[in-house]
Amino acid sequence: MERSIKLIFLAVGFLAGCFGYTHACSCGQWPENGCQSDYSLRGVVLTVRNVNGPFVQEREYLVYVQRYYKAIPRRRRFVRIRSARHSATCGVQLQRGRRYVISGSVDGRRLRTNLCAYTKAWDSIPYWQQQNLYCGPGALDLPLLAPST
Incomplete structure (x- = not known):
């Protein structure tokens, strides 16, 4: 009986130690748009x-850009955006062929996004919020071209 109790305490202590060193994606306040x-x-x-x-x-992700709400210095029609592969490391999963609003950081010349940035499927954003995505003078409409897939 006493041995069983010791084993239970040992197991609980081990599990508590494991959880203490586990890291997962954690975001602060969710952004209303990509302006930050x-x-x-x-x-x-x-x-x-x-x-x-x-x-x-x-x-x-290779993305065909239709509009910049907050532009990078060198605006390009096609951009490559990287994200962690798994949501536990704050990665986003975007589907080929779908339209998104994607925001994130610039790391050198590489664009990055994550779960804590404003990244949403276009058709899930209400119309009134679509009008609130522009971030000032850097916003630019690009003439639409049919993307070749």
Whole structure:
């Protein structure tokens, strides 16, 4: 009986130690738009591919940009955006062929996004909120071209 109690305490202590060292994605306040990010755009995901990042496995999206709400210095029609592959490491999962508003950070010349940035499917954003996505003079409408997929 006494041995069973010791084993239970040992197991509970071990599990408590494991949970103490577990890390997961944790965001503060959810953004209302992408204006607090380095960039914000609306575009269609053309391709999705898995890549190995320096610390975590990543997913890279090729996006056809339709509109910049907050522009990067060099506005491009096609951009590659990286995110962690798993939601536990704050990664987003975007579907090929769908239109999104994507916001995030610029790391050198690489665009990144994550669960804590304003990244949503376009058709899930109410009309009144779609009008609140512009972030000032950097916003730019690009002439629409049919993306080749």
